[in-house]
Amino acid sequence: MLEIRTCAYMSKQDMFADLTSQTAALLGAERDPIANAANAAALIFHVLPDLNWAGFYILRGGELVLGPFQGKPACVRIPAGRGVCGAAVAQKEAILVEDVHAFPGHIACDAASRSELVVPLLRSGIPVGVIDLDSPVIGRFDADDRIGIEALAAVYLAASDPFPA
Template structure:
């Protein structure tokens, strides 16, 4: 089966609605967390501008372990008390960071990253992992990005069994 994306158009919320529709179509009937994470990483990485890393970290009961991603090689393990990903996982709240160098405990997996958005993946209140996006552009992510990416993350969790 081949899957081609449709170019996004309209306002930013409209573009995110289109991207969410594409994400849902891509995951339709598939429940494997790795397969869906791999495809979503590629979809989002290629659909949105000014990103240098998009991927998933899965919670193994102790720490976050890198999963499928697009971008340069990444940190393999992240403790819950370190970095933006650890903060999202431990607080169970999305972290939108305009300047990662100003974030206490930031982990520089890619020194080109300047801003970051991390959405925790929660299923029935339990931590599954995080959906992480990095940009080389400072202050890349706004509230529309956050809401759109939270919706995509929620669709990912809904597809899990």
């Protein structure tokens, strides 16, 4: 059984090191990518402050399809290249948006979201999905968050088989 530790008293770097360690322990020997994404999304949502959505989108046939998440209901399909999630897939790099209303082409799945961090999931340099975090706070995410979620994405990918077709 995993006891979720909140990390409010730690530095952001230490918090992400702890979150990454908790994620590795939670995923353990499980290889199913959907089960692992569900547990990773729940852990992220409950550990990181000021989130209103945390989850995965899976790339299928040129579209990002909603995967496991925590938060309000979300957009089900996002074309690759559209919105913050689609841009992260197209650019094959993380995108941090301080104010989503200033991002051209932002797709508003939840009107309460004000900032967003999207980290692509890359297998051998090929995008297979994204981890998407939303916050109702403008400027919620910074470079430390990007680095921390990129490390968590690497743990997730190493612990999981490829998504089923």
